Amino acid sequence: MPDGSVRTTTRGSSGADVAASIGAGLAKAALAVKVNGEMKDLDWPIPHDAKVEIVTRKSEEALDLIRHDTAHLLAQAVQELFPGTQVTIGPNIEDGFFYDFARNEPFTPDDLPKIEAKMRELVARDLPTKRTVWKRDDAVKHFLDLGEQYKAEIIRDLPADEEVRVYYHGDWHDLCRGPHLPSTGKIGLGFKLTKIAGAYWRGDAKNAQLQRIYGTAWRDEKELAAYLQRLEEAEKRDHRKIGKEMDLFHIQEEAVGQVFWHPKGWTLYRTVENYIRRKVERADYREVKTPQLIDRKLWEQSGHWENYRPNMFIAEVDEGGGEHARRVLAVKPMNCPGHVQIFKQGLKSYRDLPLRLAEFGACHRYEPSGALHGIMRVRSFVQDDAHIFCTEDQIVDETRRFVALLTEVYKELGFDSFITKLATRPELRGGTEEQWDHAEKALENACKAIGLPYSVNPGEGTFYAPKLEFVLRDAIGRDWQCGTIQLDYVLPERLDAEYIAEDGTRKRPVMLHRAIVGSLERFIGVLIEHHAGKFPLWLAPTQAVVATIVNDADPYAKKVTAALKLASIRTETDLRNEKINYKVREHSLAKVPYLLVAGRKEAEEGTLSVRRLGSERQETIALDALIKQLVAEATPPDLA
RNA sequence: GCUGUUGUAGCGUAGUGGUAGCGCAACGCCUUGGUAAGGCGUAGGUCGUGGGUUCAAUUCCCACCAACAGCACCA
Numbered sequence: 001m002p003d004g005s006v007r008t009t010t011r012g013s014s015g016a017d018v019a020a021s022i023g024a025g026l027a028k029a030a031l032a033v034k035v036n037g038e039m040k041d042l043d044w045p046i047p048h049d050a051k052v053e054i055v056t057r058k059s060e061e062a063l064d065l066i067r068h069d070t071a072h073l074l075a076q077a078v079q080e081l082f083p084g085t086q087v088t089i090g091p092n093i094e095d096g097f098f099y100d101f102a103r104n105e106p107f108t109p110d111d112l113p114k115i116e117a118k119m120r121e122l123v124a125r126d127l128p129t130k131r132t133v134w135k136r137d138d139a140v141k142h143f144l145d146l147g148e149q150y151k152a153e154i155i156r157d158l159p160a161d162e163e164v165r166v167y168y169h170g171d172w173h174d175l176c177r178g179p180h181l182p183s184t185g186k187i188g189l190g191f192k193l194t195k196i197a198g199a200y201w202r203g204d205a206k207n208a209q210l211q212r213i214y215g216t217a218w219r220d221e222k223e224l225a226a227y228l229q230r231l232e233e234a235e236k237r238d239h240r241k242i243g244k245e246m247d248l249f250h251i252q253e254e255a256v257g258q259v260f261w262h263p264k265g266w267t268l269y270r271t272v273e274n275y276i277r278r279k280v281e282r283a284d285y286r287e288v289k290t291p292q293l294i295d296r297k298l299w300e301q302s303g304h305w306e307n308y309r310p311n312m313f314i315a316e317v318d319e320g321g322g323e324h325a326r327r328v329l330a331v332k333p334m335n336c337p338g339h340v341q342i343f344k345q346g347l348k349s350y351r352d353l354p355l356r357l358a359e360f361g362a363c364h365r366y367e368p369s370g371a372l373h374g375i376m377r378v379r380s381f382v383q384d385d386a387h388i389f390c391t392e393d394q395i396v397d398e399t400r401r402f403v404a405l406l407t408e409v410y411k412e413l414g415f416d417s418f419i420t421k422l423a424t425r426p427e428l429r430g431g432t433e434e435q436w437d438h439a440e441k442a443l444e445n446a447c448k449a450i451g452l453p454y455s456v457n458p459g460e461g462t463f464y465a466p467k468l469e470f471v472l473r474d475a476i477g478r479d480w481q482c483g484t485i486q487l488d489y490v491l492p493e494r495l496d497a498e499y500i501a502e503d504g505t506r507k508r509p510v511m512l513h514r515a516i517v518g519s520l521e522r523f524i525g526v527l528i529e530h531h532a533g534k535f536p537l538w539l540a541p542t543q544a545v546v547a548t549i550v551n552d553a554d555p556y557a558k559k560v561t562a563a564l565k566l567a568s569i570r571t572e573t574d575l576r577n578e579k580i581n582y583k584v585r586e587h588s589l590a591k592v593p594y595l596l597v598a599g600r601k602e603a604e605e606g607t608l609s610v611r612r613l614g615s616e617r618q619e620t621i622a623l624d625a626l627i628k629q630l631v632a633e634a635t636p637p638d639l640a
Numbered sequence: 641g642c643u644g645u646u647g648u649a650g651c652g653u654a655g656u657g658g659u660a661g662c663g664c665a666a667c668g669c670c671u672u673g674g675u676a677a678g679g680c681g682u683a684g685g686u687c688g689u690g691g692g693u694u695c696a697a698u699u700c701c702c703a704c705c706a707a708c709a710g711c712a713c714c715a
Contacts, residue, residue: 098710107644109645195710196643196645196710197644197709198643198712199711203711203712205641205642205712205713211644212710212711214709214710252706253688256705304715311714333715336715363715365715367713367714368642368712368713368714369641370641370642371714373708462715463715464715465715486715548672549672549673550674577671578677579671579678580674581673581676581677582676582677584676585675585676588675595675618674
């Protein structure tokens, strides 16, 4: 037992028997049993000398069990309500589960409450669970006879040594590995169906599209309510909503996937851009700018034309000589080929390396319409891009320097931690196997050399290079992949970059592609959601509003605003004929960090009544002292 | 791109086969009020776009565009 005690039972006793021998309460609460660390059904006979733990609702593992059973419940309800619907798979996911069905008629949002009601009914019926083991061929034939072609396919593909188990909940049954709760009644009512979606069979767009129903499930209705509350909170942070509310940007039909930055949004954008510019300059990068339109020849040479042609914006011009003088240019989807062109100007020596070329490169990619999402996934964006041309020997040190820079930037921008993944060679790729072996090994070595923990993300590298991915965690626990460094042997070769080595021979430089925030557009979306629009002072588009109580204070308020602007504090004046309550409410909702209230008293004394966003307290501060305080707080972290 | 849903004033929304309401914002007047919505009034819409059905379409049908959710994609 978990507490170290030993219990003796008769041969063939099950988890349920053990629970019952401990107490009636536990017997009732038992959901499953953990035998030697492995989850099993309660009725599973326990082997000799086993470590046994009874799993109840309170156990950590309970949620997984409940969710998996709820997925089965969903499938059962759907098949009862919509006969002829085929079941496929229904795994657990974060916070819930889904189940994919094959059915000609689509499910509609109106179906969800009906299905949910049926699920509750099945819980109330408290159908007992029964596990059976089948011969593979029998099972395949059985499911084919039922018209369950997907299930039959799954059984055929099971590993040869795997037992074919079929679980019954009442009469309804499904192929499943288990384990399951002893009856449908144990599932409880802490579940809710959340959305319907199309999803491809086996995740492949070439296959048939199934209909997926998503749900969430918890220990009880209280936990469910808390989860739904969390969803609502996340919705409030949505950068599209806040972007509108705070008048930061908009997107419209005539420029799909591109951002119209409003003055306030652009202020935020420039603040971030200028901050990064200072950081890379201090890290010995040289900033450059490369052309937006480049002849297709260069993209053919780099390999982009072959791999990404459908996703590139193309510009065609007639140079006046008829058909033969047509020139095809691509709007750059990446900056790397441009940077190689700069590198290739003039002969480079090993003494020039490492050469770090940085660019706030505006790139355009024709993203599929379904991929677009606010300012997070757009067709026109700017990367904080840079390419480091270096020698083999410099890889580890350059990686170390980059990770140090990135850590600093994330921290200063308000993110405390990130995780690292090593994305290895994808199926579709350029270069030779030797180059890939070499590049993956080199990145691995760099991680080890600088003591950077990482997990492997197999097959997720780019077509020319393996990469390290840096994933941020935001204020409400969501992950965002932003930074990357890619170790590329392919492009320098394809674009024929070389330098003169110490021994006088010509050699290929290694190229490190790297970005810290990735797309500025996307990163600002992340920043908005991370801070819920309540930015630290240095990032806030409007840092202070001077609001008057009476007209008599107008001249003083104007004077205060002028003084603050002189000190580079982004300040607005609110002289409107409104009550102070109204102004406080409005500027608080607009998430203005500092509200500076000026009435008759303040005007006479040369002070302001200061209210910091998020606080209901006010403090009267002399103008001079206030300016000092605001300037200190508004200083970007790298200049403080 | 695929599946489903949606598209009404700057924003948030109601509604109907007989050409549209509400709230906030805007504008005007009254009010000068001390920390989260003061009062009264005015203006603003070819109901996403294009076809069709109908005496009549914002409403019903079709196509397209866009947004949203998920899938696929993300150099």
